[in-house]
Amino acid sequence: MLDRCLDCNSSLKKEETACFACGAPVKRESSRTTFGKRFATVLKFAFFGSAILTVASLFFDATPSFWKCITATLVLLLAKSSADQMLEPNSNH
């Protein structure tokens, strides 16, 4: 699959670091980074969903118990922050 310049939409060769047509620097994301970002997004939504469920569990009987919810929320929070750290642009893992 060919990459395309974000500025002028001309096709880019794999080894190019700047667009030959407009000179814009090419931002290339590895599939690993893309996967990590998707994973972090999923975790973020799961975290917020879990947090809402935790609050709801205080008021409604239909939800799982409060302690199950708060545990899930904390686990998701930890996973989310470590995923965010992993995606820090300057970290060399």
Ligand SMILES: [Zn+2]
């Ligand atoms: Zn361009």
